[in-house]
Amino acid sequence: MTNMTIYDISEKAGVSIATVSRVLNGSSNVSEKTKKKVLDVIHQYEYTPNAFARGLGLNSMNTIGLLCADSSDLYLAKAIYNIEQLLRQNGYDSILCCSGYELESKKKAMNLLITKKVDSVICIGSNYIYEKEEDNQYIVDAAAQVPVMLLNAALDAPNVYSIVSDDFTSMYEATLQLIHSGVEDILYFYNSTSYSGKRKLAGYRVAMEENNLLKSGNLIQFYTGSHEDIHAMANQLLKAQKKGLKFNAVIASDDNLAMAALKYAQLAGLRIPEDFSVIGYNNSLLATCSNPELTSIDNKLETLCQHLIVTLMGVLGGNEMPKKTIFSGELITRGTTPKK
Amino acid sequence: MTNMTIYDISEKAGVSIATVSRVLNGSSNVSEKTKKKVLDVIHQYEYTPNAFARGLGLNSMNTIGLLCADSSDLYLAKAIYNIEQLLRQNGYDSILCCSGYELESKKKAMNLLITKKVDSVICIGSNYIYEKEEDNQYIVDAAAQVPVMLLNAALDAPNVYSIVSDDFTSMYEATLQLIHSGVEDILYFYNSTSYSGKRKLAGYRVAMEENNLLKSGNLIQFYTGSHEDIHAMANQLLKAQKKGLKFNAVIASDDNLAMAALKYAQLAGLRIPEDFSVIGYNNSLLATCSNPELTSIDNKLETLCQHLIVTLMGVLGGNEMPKKTIFSGELITRGTTPKK
DNA sequence: TTGAAAGCGCTAACAC
DNA sequence: GTGTTAGCGCTTTCAA
Numbered sequence: 004m005t006n007m008t009i010y011d012i013s014e015k016a017g018v019s020i021a022t023v024s025r026v027l028n029g030s031s032n033v034s035e036k037t038k039k040k041v042l043d044v045i046h047q048y049e050y051t052p053n054a055f056a057r058g059l060g061l062n063s064m065n066t067i068g069l070l071c072a073d074s075s076d077l078y079l080a081k082a083i084y085n086i087e088q089l090l091r092q093n094g095y096d097s098i099l100c101c102s103g104y105e106l107e108s109k110k111k112a113m114n115l116l117i118t119k120k121v122d123s124v125i126c127i128g129s130n131y132i133y134e135k136e137e138d139n140q141y142i143v144d145a146a147a148q149v150p151v152m153l154l155n156a157a158l159d160a161p162n163v164y165s166i167v168s169d170d171f172t173s174m175y176e177a178t179l180q181l182i183h184s185g186v187e188d189i190l191y192f193y194n195s196t197s198y199s200g201k202r203k204l205a206g207y208r209v210a211m212e213e214n215n216l217l218k219s220g221n222l223i224q225f226y227t228g229s230h231e232d233i234h235a236m237a238n239q240l241l242k243a244q245k246k247g248l249k250f251n252a253v254i255a256s257d258d259n260l261a262m263a264a265l266k267y268a269q270l271a272g273l274r275i276p277e278d279f280s281v282i283g284y285n286n287s288l289l290a291t292c293s294n295p296e297l298t299s300i301d302n303k304l305e306t307l308c309q310h311l312i313v314t315l316m317g318v319l320g321g322n323e324m325p326k327k328t329i330f331s332g333e334l335i336t337r338g339t340t341p342k343k
Numbered sequence: 344m345t346n347m348t349i350y351d352i353s354e355k356a357g358v359s360i361a362t363v364s365r366v367l368n369g370s371s372n373v374s375e376k377t378k379k380k381v382l383d384v385i386h387q388y389e390y391t392p393n394a395f396a397r398g399l400g401l402n403s404m405n406t407i408g409l410l411c412a413d414s415s416d417l418y419l420a421k422a423i424y425n426i427e428q429l430l431r432q433n434g435y436d437s438i439l440c441c442s443g444y445e446l447e448s449k450k451k452a453m454n455l456l457i458t459k460k461v462d463s464v465i466c467i468g469s470n471y472i473y474e475k476e477e478d479n480q481y482i483v484d485a486a487a488q489v490p491v492m493l494l495n496a497a498l499d500a501p502n503v504y505s506i507v508s509d510d511f512t513s514m515y516e517a518t519l520q521l522i523h524s525g526v527e528d529i530l531y532f533y534n535s536t537s538y539s540g541k542r543k544l545a546g547y548r549v550a551m552e553e554n555n556l557l558k559s560g561n562l563i564q565f566y567t568g569s570h571e572d573i574h575a576m577a578n579q580l581l582k583a584q585k586k587g588l589k590f591n592a593v594i595a596s597d598d599n600l601a602m603a604a605l606k607y608a609q610l611a612g613l614r615i616p617e618d619f620s621v622i623g624y625n626n627s628l629l630a631t632c633s634n635p636e637l638t639s640i641d642n643k644l645e646t647l648c649q650h651l652i653v654t655l656m657g658v659l660g661g662n663e664m665p666k667k668t669i670f671s672g673e674l675i676t677r678g679t680t681p682k683k
Numbered sequence: 684t685t686g687a688a689a690g691c692g693c694t695a696a697c698a699c
Numbered sequence: 700g701t702g703t704t705a706g707c708g709c710t711t712t713c714a715a
Contacts, residue, residue: 684715685714685715686713686714686715687712687713687714687715688711688712688713688714689710689711689712689713690709690710690711690712691708691709691710692707693706693707694705694706694707695704695705695706696703696704696705696706697702697703697704697705698701698702698703698704699700699701699702699703
């Protein structure tokens with residue numbers, strides 16, 4: 004029998020609703036005898052408390068809001084999965100909201116989550132933080148209500164906690180390594196000016212400039228099309244080459260773009276890695292699918308997620324927690340870069 | 344100012360809470376004048392109704408539960424994304440639960456959703472339906488409470504609605520086409536015995552048997568490892584070949600497995616498609632990443648999702664809706680199969 | 684250790 | 700067209 008109330012149970016068990024409530028919430032002030040009596044009835048009727056009523060009283064549903072631009076993005080999807088699991092292990096449920104990439108729709112999604120009385124919201128992906136300070140106001144506003152966790156992005160504001168991978172250093176070192184192996188005309192291929200997007204670009208840029216290799220601004224190529232349209236990406240590289248741009252390597256801000264670089268090389272008849280090198284980012288499934296397999300930067304997503312949840316649980320538990328945590332990435336060398 | 348109640352608003356606007364409630368819910372029985380007055384106050388104070396209180400009264404939160412085994416699966420993630428968007432367009436929110444692949448954890452996740460008083464639950468992916476009838480009881484039980492929607496799976500039970508792609512026919516025709524182009528030793532590579540998994544296998548099997556080509560049971564290879572471990576998959580094929588199994592084509596039950604087949608061909612030094620053909624399933628991002636690009640079956644995920652939502656909205660609106668809807672897939676021919 | 688009762692914020696039936 | 704009021708099911712003081 005379902006849809007029973009606490010009154011039904013109290014009646015069947017011959018106690019008051021307060022006692023039932025105490026048993027339900029594990030209060031210590033109940034005698035073992037009555038506790039057992041109540042529990043028996045509860046199990047017998049498979050009673051489960053009404054979450055709304057509980058929420059109304061407590062103003063919380065033990066639910067965390069998950070915000071992500073696009074759950075079909077390989078990287079974000081993986082993050083969602085990890086976070087979801089970890090939350091459940093900690094007794095929390097999650098509500099997912101796919102907000103899309105526009106600021107306005109992000110604001111809307113954020114509000115929706117807040118309306119739902121989530122205990123915190125986790126922004127998954129660096130695209131939630133913008134360059135202009137004013138564009139991040141919606142995060143600050145939300146943080147006035149509940150703690151806001153940022154995965155792969157950072158913002159210095161009250162009640163906002165950032166967990167990031169050190170994209171700058173990862174990219175810097177990957178670029179340097181490629182340079183040291185003798186490759187000089189390295190094109191940077193990216194599609195996001197988000198927090199992490201800028202950090203990555205900076206890592207590449209600094210490494211190149213330190214070696215006086217950033218000869219042309221065209222070596223930095225921004226792609227604006229669909230995240231899944233490998234052909235469009237590859238065409239952009241092809242076009243750049245036809246315009247006379249010289250490059251014999253591509254460092255990409257994600258593995259999708261790197262796949263396109265591989266495709267470009269194939270169309271241009273270049274041998275990998277002899278004539279042409281490619282480095283991706285995220286170390287996703289794509290990296291082991293391609294031929295040759297893709298050298299890619301692993302930014303330790305699982306570690307980030309774990310730490311995010313640890314931090315969140317600390318915050319919800321009323322503890323002082325670090326406002327920003329930084330992890331290091333790691334270059335996974337495979338077949339698209341020259342062997343040392 | 345946040346955390347205001349309907350009482351605060353009614354006071355400021357000089358009306359009763361009932362009138363505020365009416366304005367909130369768009370009831371027609373309010374004069375334009377008072378309506379505007381109330382709306383002004385609401386906007387001024389940025390008041391938003393408490394979702395719990397509303398839920399308590401209505402016993403609904405306009406929320407749909409999404410059940411999916413693993414949101415990091417490329418295919419499932421895409422489905423989630425589509426469904427999420429469509430639901431929001433229809434004024435519904437969604438709660439995602441990643442259940443994992445074990446029956447027990449699926450039952451738990453299903454119960455959690457029901458406890459949350461969702462208005463319906465959508466099971467995303469064929470793995471929610473099992474061969475044994477008793478293993479599907481949890482679906483039947485859930486359907487006693489709220490309508491259950493099945494994406495890519497089917498179950499004949501009250502209040503359960505199935506939206507499926509005709510996997511049997513898709514696979515049958517793809518196999519036939521490969522046979523007609525002169526390929527005979529076709530290996531079937533799969534990793535799921537779910538509803539749709541069985542239908543796909545059957546399509547292959549019938550096509551092969553009709554042509555007397557299913558010479559060895561070993562031509563049907565079941566893979567049990569991780570969905571993401573391309574190397575393990577490829578190794579299984581390599582091992583089969585070394586054991587003397589003869590095959591010059593692989594039809595896979597998803598694109599991941601097909602990627603592994605491509606990798607196998609490369610390791611075995613086979614030319615594609617001259618010596619070796621591959622057909623995948625899902626027409627995912629992977630299909631355009633590989634080299635050569637993968638011939639794959641598109642099962643029209645977006646169409647399925649759209650129809651699922653249309654059906655769900657019908658059901659929630661109290662209309663009679665079809666219990667089972669079937670769509671056709673389409674073979675997208677690319678570089679891994681012989682040109683006609 | 685237990686019970687009675689006052690909310691929590693909203694909706695909807697009913698009265699005016 | 701508007702107001703009054705009785706729930707919705709639970710948690711939590713406060714008394715006993």
